Amino acid sequence: MIAIVDYGAGNLKSVRKAFEYLGAEVEVTARSEVVASADKIVLPGVGHFSSLQALENAGLRKPLLQGISSGKPFLGICLGMQWLFEGSDECHDIAGSRLFPGKCRRFSPSVKSPHVGWNSLAIQPGSRLLRDIAHNSFVYFTHSFHAPLVTETAAVSEHGLKFAAAVERDNIFGVQFHPEKSGDAGLTILKTFCEVRRC
């Protein structure tokens, strides 16, 4: 079972629908015991970085980190990917999980922000999550802050500057874009995640 963590940040219906369309067994949950018993964890989320405070309030931070350290495949989507980093300039009071180094920053004022629409992925060699989609595939983004390029960057996109569109290390995956809204390319990525084995 894949637990889709519901901490009140946005609309999780489309994420659930995409996994169900692929035949996966999913449960949308705010309960730590469901997260603890899941085989895989998806942390979605859109909106302001401060909404991650709800993860703390709901007592979900610990079971998430325990699940990740036990080797369960984890996928952070959009704000869920940004949570993997140290924090964000969007809200200095909330800490990320610090699983990846660096902070999320605002896009330069020289480009339209939020970054909304379809952009291409320069997929880095060896990515497991993105192995089944073509280099330069287009995916759908909607965000105002971006994650830094790190050694674990799995795909790079460009909007005024280059940023990490996807990161991965062992069982931890993060995508800034919305695979559930990215047509066939997105569904293929989610299907790959369904097939990833635990570390």
Next chain:
Amino acid sequence: MLTKRIIACLDMDAGRVVKGVRFKNLRDAGDPKECAAAHARDGADEIVLLDITATSGNRRTLLEAVRSTARSLFIPFTVGGGIRQLEDAAAVFEAGADKIAVNSAAVRDPALIGKIAGRFGSQAVVVAIDAKKVNGSFEVFVAGGREPTGREAVRWAREAAACGAGEILLTSMDRDGTQVGFDCDLVRSVAEVVSIPVIASGGAGSARDFIEVFGEGRADAALAASIFHFGMENIAELKRELNDAGVPMRWPC
């Protein structure tokens, strides 16, 4: 590189997709779910479903259409028409929309934009503006283009953005359904003053019109209905042509 978006719009009346000219003379264009799926297969980057009659009796029909359309659609899906309060928006999101479009209700109560954005995020709130040239400036009209508001479109777009809108869907009433080209002056005047994306609408007739509105009009996305429904321009053909002309497109999809 961020691509320009081609958005297929479905105007819905009593559960059926219809299309008119200058907001009148409606013709039947099919079932929303089938139209949306066909456009997505053809390469549409997004689908917008607008309930153009939006009477209270139609709410159930709309939610049912949203639910069945969303079920097998995996590209962004915006729904508008008759969203008057936060609860209406919540019901449409619950039925499977990714974004909602507000028009008349936002003009009446701009705080509604912030209320919906506060709960569902700015990325989920599209403010739709219907504008018509009156005495040399663009005036905002509401209630499906029937009521003038005395507001100036560019100023209203800026205010909507400040209230928390994630995108502006800007329709030229003068060009709606005419297929004579987008109103690039209108689009550019808004696109230059807001930092959020602007979707141009009204007047799409040929690939040339899209090239103009993305270039001269500075639009981030362009929306069309008539040309796609009646097979006058296939989205795939259009995107190939725009791609060849150097407009960044999601192509091939």
